[in-house]
Amino acid sequence: xxxLNVGNTWDTGLLAGIxxxxxxxxxxxRVTELYGSVAEDPVGSARPDYxxxxxxxxxxxxxxxxxxxxxxxxxxxLNVPCLxxxxxxxxxxxxxxxxxxxxxxxxxDRLTVSHPWIMELATxxxxxxxxxxxxxxxxxLGHMExxxxxxxxxKICVDxxxxxxxxxxxxxxxxxxxxxxxxxxxxxxFCNNFGYPCVFRASCFDxxxxxxxSGELLANYPMGRCxxxxxxxxxxxxxxxxxxxxxxxxxxxAGIQHFKVTGRTHPTSALLRIVKYYVSGVSPDNLLDLWxxxxxxGAGRGNHGAVxxxxxxxxxxxxxxxxxxxxxxxxxxxxxCGLGQEPCDYCDRAWARIADGIAGTTPSRSCQESLPHIxxxxxxxxxxxxxxxxxHSSVLRGIG
Numbered sequence: 001x002x003x004l005n006v007g008n009t010w011d012t013g014l015l016a017g018i019x020x021x022x023x024x025x026x027x028x029x030r031v032t033e034l035y036g037s038v039a040e041d042p043v044g045s046a047r048p049d050y051x052x053x054x055x056x057x058x059x060x061x062x063x064x065x066x067x068x069x070x071x072x073x074x075x076x077x078l079n080v081p082c083l084x085x086x087x088x089x090x091x092x093x094x095x096x097x098x099x100x101x102x103x104x105x106x107x108x109d110r111l112t113v114s115h116p117w118i119m120e121l122a123t124x125x126x127x128x129x130x131x132x133x134x135x136x137x138x139x140x141l142g143h144m145e146x147x148x149x150x151x152x153x154x155k156i157c158v159d160x161x162x163x164x165x166x167x168x169x170x171x172x173x174x175x176x177x178x179x180x181x182x183x184x185x186x187x188x189x190f191c192n193n194f195g196y197p198c199v200f201r202a203s204c205f206d207x208x209x210x211x212x213x214s215g216e217l218l219a220n221y222p223m224g225r226c227x228x229x230x231x232x233x234x235x236x237x238x239x240x241x242x243x244x245x246x247x248x249x250x251x252x253x254a255g256i257q258h259f260k261v262t263g264r265t266h267p268t269s270a271l272l273r274i275v276k277y278y279v280s281g282v283s284p285d286n287l288l289d290l291w292x293x294x295x296x297x298g299a300g301r302g303n304h305g306a307v308x309x310x311x312x313x314x315x316x317x318x319x320x321x322x323x324x325x326x327x328x329x330x331x332x333x334x335x336x337c338g339l340g341q342e343p344c345d346y347c348d349r350a351w352a353r354i355a356d357g358i359a360g361t362t363p364s365r366s367c368q369e370s371l372p373h374i375x376x377x378x379x380x381x382x383x384x385x386x387x388x389x390x391x392h393s394s395v396l397r398g399i400g
Contacts, residue, residue: 002029002247003257005075005184006275007264008036010053010063015070017272025280029247034067035075035112035131036264042092042099043118044080046135046205048212051265057106064107073109077264078122079133080209081114081202089117097125104128110155114205119151129154134186134260135205141168141175148179157184157260161197163240164326164333169254177255184258185250187242188274188290193229195238195337195347200226233310234351237322238337241290244278245318249327266292283314290314316354 008014018031038060039049055063064074083089096118103111104126111126113119114133122130130153138144139159147153156176162168163185173183191198198204200222207213213221230236242250242259250256261278263271270292277284284290288310317323325331325346338345 001257002251002259003033004029004031004275004278005033005035005258005260006031007262007266007271008034008074009264009266009268009271010036010038010055010060011268012063012066014268014272015066015072017268018072018275019070021272021276021279025276027279027281029279029281031072031275031279033073033075033110035077035260037077041078042095043078044083044209045077046079046081046114046133046208047077047265048208048214050212050214057102061106068107074107075110075112075131076103076108077112077133078118079112079114079135080118081135081205082209083115083117093121097121100126100128112157116151119147119153123150123152128152131155131157131184133157134160134189141171144172144175148176148181153179154181155184155258156181157186160186160189160191160240161335163242164331164335166254166326166330167332169250169256173255182258183256184260185242185256186262187247187259187278188262190230190236190239190241190288190291191226192235192239193226194232195235195335197335198226198229233312233355234348236288236310236312237317237347237351238335240333240335241287243314243318243323244281244283244290246323246327247278247281249323253327263292283318285314287312287314287317311358313354313358316357317350320350320353322350 006014006018014034022030037045037047037052039052039054045052067074083092100111100122108128110129110131111118111122112131112133113122114135119130119132122128130151132138132147132153132155134157136147137159138147138156139162144156147156156172158169158172162172169183169185176183191201193199204222204226207222213223216224219225247259250259259278261271261275263274273284274290274292277290321328326333331344331346333344336344337347
């Protein structure tokens with residue numbers, strides 16, 4: 001069984017859409033949890049208020065009840081990475097503890113947390129299990145062990161740059177199960193700098209946790225910077241995404257059954273299209289349609305050179321076994337593309353073959369020798385960009 005933890009838009013259309021997808025695609029991939037938060041939360045999250053819905057406690061509680069009726073857990077996100085100076089933390093303690101208890105009383109099933117002090121307060125003042133946010137950047141067994149010993153943790157979403165390191169993932173899941181916990185992988189995150197771990201990532205979460213940058217100050221920092229580093233198409237292949245077709249392989253080869261699907265700050269209709277790909281186990285025509293952020297990241301008055309959306313034919317990746325390198329051969333990808341004593345240029349060569357197929361040209365000899373044949377991809381299909389009203393009919397139209 002594969003369990004999906006999907007971004008929560010707090011829209012009943014999301015619940016209806018998930019129900020429809022489960023009926024349309026009966027199988028082993030199910031949405032069993034929704035994660036997210038609302039604006040003006042007294043603790044905060046790694047998303048600014050202007051990107052989150054404003055809901056009363058009564059509406060949140062009603063939504064939780066509807067989700068529970070559908071067998072879906074609610075994971076409330078308190079993954080703000082910075083709480084300010086120590087004096088500010090101390091002054092907020094009573095408010096934070098009261099809020100944690102309120103969430104428990106409202107029926108929340110789990111908390112996603114990044115800051116260790118929030119983990120400590122939740123462990124001491126509630127009975128709620130904790131999921132460690134990927135923002136906490138868990139990337140070693142020792143880090144895991146220290147967390148599991150101190151806090152009531154039952155799930156860890158590890159650092160996305162470990163997604164292509166099967167030996168680590170297998171060991172991590174084994175350690176987690178020994179502590180009655182599970183490893184979760186973030187499936188559709190394309191964050192990277194030239195294919196390397198993004199140097200702006202920590203700063204990005206800090207800024208978002210403190211209110212974001214709706215005014216696009218400092219030339220839209222940091223979004224206006226990171227988007228420019230992905231101008232080369234191969235950088236998208238170096239991102240640590242997980243294809244819908246590969247969920248079962250992570251389960252059979254590493255024992256990992258839990259996957260997170262991002263998109264909680266985007267329209268429900270766009271999120272459901274992505275969920276459809278993962279529930280059905282079939283990738284979209286364009287790989288980048290797995291990440292709604294691609295169309296808007298860096299966009300706006302201060303985009304300063306944001307590139308147009310690339311076309312990366314996912315079918316070419318599937319049919320040529322692009323992910324076999326780390327899932328079958330168990331190559332331990334460290335995200336150090338082209339560097340070190342034995343530099344790896346696998347993704348660059350893979351893109352060269354894909355580009356040759358798109359252009360209809362003869363592949364270079366080095367690519368012919370290194371990769372299997374990649375057929376010319378089909379013409380790109382039009383993708384709906386509608387962000388219309390989120391009534392059930394409009395939300396479900398794109399997945400029916």
